[in-house]
Amino acid sequence: MLLNVLGSSGAFPTSESPCSGYLVEHEGFRILLDAGYATFPALLRHTAAESIDAVLITHGHPDHCADLNxxxxxxxxxxxxxxxxxxxxxxxALDAVLALDRPGMLDDAYDKHEFTPGESFVIGPFAVDTRLLPHWLPNAGFRLTAGGTTLVYTGDTGPSPHLIELARDADILIAEATWPEHVPAEAAEVLSSAAQAGATAASANVGQLILTHLHPGVGATESVAAARRAYSGPIAVATER
Structure with missing residues (x-):
């Protein structure tokens, strides 16, 4: 399984990073996992638009789906x-972004498959498991398995035992970590910190933790240090490559 980070900025893109987007490939089958602001130009640095085989979107906030348009x-x-x-x-989740153009303009470009988080399905060589994770909008965490490798991606989420269940023994956990230490009180149930991501990675026994969705201005070094207090495995901050 090959993973390329297209962007990881939380809330809005910066001059250095698009918002959330990941290109996941196995046996030539390419999945776009979220498509936040400014991820489309980043995608084109890796592959052509017509080479994408499927798109998985965690939830309907534009920093996760705007560049689907x-x-x-x-x-x-x-x-x-x-x-x-x-x-x-x-x-x-996609109603707003699919309504940006005149009616019918893009109808022949896509097939919409809506699922209830908690369902499992197969896309190409990937087995996909999902869980409903707490956020302001319904958010699906994804677990992708192919070729003996498992990748878990949280989207945006507050603390949840379902997240530990979803991430159990995964090779890679891409975890939302908007803040290093403390999430503001008004968002404490629907967003996570790097410290919480580290605790989740440790509890779920994951092989590697990748922090994503850092709020613009939050430092990578500070976030990694916060996650490190609970998790002793490899930690990185998602950066475009």
Whole structure:
């Protein structure tokens, strides 16, 4: 399994980083995992728009799905006539981004597959498990397994035992860590800190922790240090590559 980080900035993109987006590939099958602001240009540095085989979206906030619009425009208007792109998301998560264009303009560019978080399914060579994780909007955490490797991605989430269950013994956990130590009180149930991500990684016995969705201005060194107090395995901050 090959993972490329397209972006990881929380809330809004910066000059250094797009928002959340990950390109996951196995046996030539390419999944786009979230498509936040500014991830489409980053995607094009790795592959063509028509080469994406499926898209998984955790939830409907634009820092996780806004660049689905240029991706679909490129496939619909680029002249290569690719197959319809399967889009997987919780119910109604994509309604707003799919309504950005005139009615019917992109209808032939995608097939929408809505699922209830908690369901499991297969996409190409990937077995996909999902869990409902706490956020302001319904958010699906994803567990992708292919070729003996397991990758777990939280989307945006507050603390939850379902997250530990989802991440159990995963090779890689990509965990939302908006703040290093303490999440503001108004968001404490729906967002996480790097310290909490480290505790989750330790409890779930994951092989590697990747911190993502850091709020712009939050330092990587501070976040890694916060996660390190609970988790002794490899820790990195998601950066575009």
């Amino acid at each position: 240029p991706l679909l425009r490129a496939r619909a208007l680029g002249g290569n006539d690719p197959a319809r792109l399967p889009l997987y998301s919780p119910p109604r």
